[in-house]
Amino acid sequence: MIEVESHERQDFTVNLDISSALGWFTAIYPLFFTKNDSDYLQAMIKTKESIRESPRNGIGYSYIRENKLKRLMNTNVSFGFNYLGRYLIDNSKIFLGFDNAIQLHGVPISFFDFISNKNKFPHKIKLTCWYENNILHYYFSYDSMLYNPKEIKFF
Incomplete structure:
Protein backbone atom coordinates (compact mmCIF):
# COMPACT_ATOMS: atom_id res chain seq x y z
CA MET A 1 0.00 0.00 0.00
CA ILE A 2 1.10 3.54 -0.74
CA GLU A 3 -0.60 6.79 0.13
CA VAL A 4 -1.44 9.01 -2.83
CA GLU A 5 -1.60 12.77 -2.34
CA SER A 6 -3.96 14.82 -4.47
CA HIS A 7 -4.72 18.52 -4.61
CA GLU A 8 -8.25 19.61 -5.41
CA ARG A 9 -10.52 22.63 -5.67
CA GLN A 10 -13.67 20.55 -5.87
CA ASP A 11 -16.91 21.12 -4.00
CA PHE A 12 -16.67 18.09 -1.74
CA THR A 13 -19.71 18.95 0.36
CA VAL A 14 -22.86 20.99 -0.17
CA ASN A 15 -22.64 22.53 3.32
CA LEU A 16 -19.31 24.29 2.85
CA ASP A 17 -18.72 27.37 0.70
CA ILE A 18 -15.11 27.22 -0.54
CA SER A 19 -15.45 30.02 -3.08
CA SER A 20 -13.40 32.45 -0.99
CA ALA A 21 -10.76 29.90 0.08
CA LEU A 22 -7.24 30.53 -1.14
CA GLY A 23 -5.14 27.70 -2.56
CA TRP A 24 -6.15 24.09 -2.79
CA PHE A 25 -7.20 21.23 -0.53
CA THR A 26 -4.84 18.31 -0.04
CA ALA A 27 -6.23 14.80 0.26
CA ILE A 28 -4.21 11.70 1.05
CA TYR A 29 -5.70 8.26 0.45
CA PRO A 30 -4.48 4.65 0.25
CA LEU A 31 -3.79 2.78 -2.96
CA PHE A 32 -3.32 -0.98 -2.79
CA PHE A 33 -1.19 -3.07 -5.11
CA THR A 34 -0.94 -6.82 -5.57
CA LYS A 35 2.42 -8.51 -5.99
CA ASN A 36 0.98 -11.04 -8.44
CA ASP A 37 0.67 -8.60 -11.33
CA SER A 38 3.29 -9.80 -13.83
CA ASP A 39 1.51 -7.99 -16.67
CA TYR A 40 2.65 -4.39 -16.12
CA LEU A 41 0.09 -2.92 -18.54
CA GLN A 42 -2.77 -4.58 -16.64
CA ALA A 43 -1.25 -3.42 -13.33
CA MET A 44 -1.15 0.17 -14.62
CA ILE A 45 -4.76 -0.04 -15.81
CA LYS A 46 -5.86 -1.42 -12.40
CA THR A 47 -3.97 1.39 -10.65
CA LYS A 48 -5.59 4.06 -12.82
CA GLU A 49 -9.04 2.59 -12.17
CA SER A 50 -8.36 2.40 -8.42
CA ILE A 51 -7.51 6.10 -8.38
CA ARG A 52 -10.69 6.94 -10.32
CA GLU A 53 -12.80 4.87 -7.90
CA SER A 54 -11.48 6.62 -4.78
CA PRO A 55 -14.52 8.22 -3.09
CA ARG A 56 -14.48 12.03 -3.36
CA ASN A 57 -10.82 11.86 -4.54
CA GLY A 58 -9.70 10.83 -1.08
CA ILE A 59 -11.29 13.68 0.87
CA GLY A 60 -12.04 12.33 4.36
CA TYR A 61 -9.56 9.44 4.52
CA SER A 62 -6.98 11.40 6.56
CA TYR A 63 -9.62 12.41 9.09
CA ILE A 64 -10.72 8.81 9.52
CA ARG A 65 -7.12 7.60 9.73
CA GLU A 66 -6.14 10.16 12.36
CA ASN A 67 -9.31 10.31 14.44
CA LYS A 68 -11.82 7.53 13.99
CA LEU A 69 -10.02 4.30 13.13
CA LYS A 70 -6.52 4.94 14.44
CA ARG A 71 -6.51 1.75 16.52
CA LEU A 72 -7.95 -0.37 13.72
CA MET A 73 -5.94 0.82 10.74
CA ASN A 74 -2.27 0.34 9.96
CA ARG A 86 1.73 19.51 -15.92
CA TYR A 87 3.48 22.86 -16.17
CA LEU A 88 4.14 24.64 -19.43
CA ILE A 89 6.37 27.34 -18.01
CA ASP A 90 10.05 28.15 -18.36
CA ASN A 91 11.15 26.94 -14.95
CA SER A 92 8.63 25.19 -12.73
CA LYS A 93 11.42 24.37 -10.28
CA ILE A 94 11.37 28.02 -9.23
CA PHE A 95 7.58 27.85 -8.99
CA LEU A 96 7.70 24.59 -7.05
CA GLY A 97 10.68 25.67 -4.98
CA PHE A 98 12.73 22.50 -5.22
CA ASP A 99 15.92 24.09 -6.55
CA ASN A 100 15.45 27.78 -5.96
CA ALA A 101 13.59 30.13 -3.67
CA ILE A 102 10.45 32.03 -4.58
CA GLN A 103 10.85 35.80 -4.54
CA LEU A 104 8.14 37.46 -2.45
CA HIS A 105 8.54 41.24 -2.36
CA GLY A 106 12.24 40.74 -3.10
CA VAL A 107 12.79 38.31 -0.20
CA PRO A 108 13.73 34.72 -1.11
CA ILE A 109 11.35 32.20 0.44
CA SER A 110 11.82 28.45 0.18
CA PHE A 111 8.87 26.28 -0.81
CA PHE A 112 9.41 24.45 2.47
CA ASP A 113 8.86 27.68 4.46
CA PHE A 114 5.16 27.18 3.69
CA ILE A 115 5.13 23.84 5.54
CA SER A 116 4.55 24.05 9.28
CA ASN A 117 7.35 22.76 11.48
CA LYS A 118 4.59 20.91 13.37
CA ASN A 119 3.87 18.87 10.25
CA LYS A 120 5.02 15.27 10.71
CA PHE A 121 6.70 13.51 7.78
CA PRO A 122 4.14 10.74 7.26
CA HIS A 123 6.20 8.37 5.08
CA LYS A 124 9.62 6.77 5.07
CA ILE A 125 10.02 7.75 1.40
CA LYS A 126 7.90 10.02 -0.79
CA LEU A 127 8.06 10.45 -4.56
CA THR A 128 6.84 13.76 -5.95
CA CYS A 129 6.71 14.10 -9.72
CA TRP A 130 5.47 16.55 -12.33
CA TYR A 131 5.68 17.26 -16.04
CA GLU A 132 7.53 20.39 -17.10
CA ASN A 133 7.25 21.15 -20.81
CA ASN A 134 6.37 17.49 -21.50
CA ILE A 135 9.37 16.11 -19.58
CA LEU A 136 8.76 14.04 -16.45
CA HIS A 137 10.64 15.32 -13.36
CA TYR A 138 10.78 13.74 -9.93
CA TYR A 139 11.94 14.50 -6.43
CA PHE A 140 12.48 12.06 -3.56
CA SER A 141 11.96 13.17 0.02
CA TYR A 142 12.68 10.84 2.89
CA ASP A 143 12.99 10.47 6.62
CA SER A 144 16.63 11.39 7.27
CA MET A 145 16.53 9.48 10.56
CA LEU A 146 16.04 6.25 8.57
CA TYR A 147 17.97 6.83 5.33
CA ASN A 148 20.98 8.74 4.10
CA PRO A 149 21.37 10.44 0.69
CA LYS A 150 23.52 7.59 -0.66
CA GLU A 151 20.77 5.02 0.04
CA ILE A 152 18.13 7.20 -1.60
CA LYS A 153 20.31 7.77 -4.67
CA PHE A 154 20.72 3.98 -4.98
CA PHE A 155 16.95 3.52 -4.62
Missing part, protein backbone atom coordinates in the same frame (compact mmCIF):
# COMPACT_ATOMS: atom_id res chain seq x y z
CA THR A 75 -1.15 3.96 9.64
CA ASN A 76 2.55 3.15 9.29
CA VAL A 77 2.69 3.54 5.50
CA SER A 78 6.21 3.47 4.11
CA PHE A 79 5.74 5.12 0.71
CA GLY A 80 3.91 8.25 -0.45
CA PHE A 81 3.26 9.50 -3.98
CA ASN A 82 2.38 13.04 -5.08
CA TYR A 83 1.72 13.96 -8.72
CA LEU A 84 1.70 17.74 -9.09
CA GLY A 85 0.51 17.94 -12.69
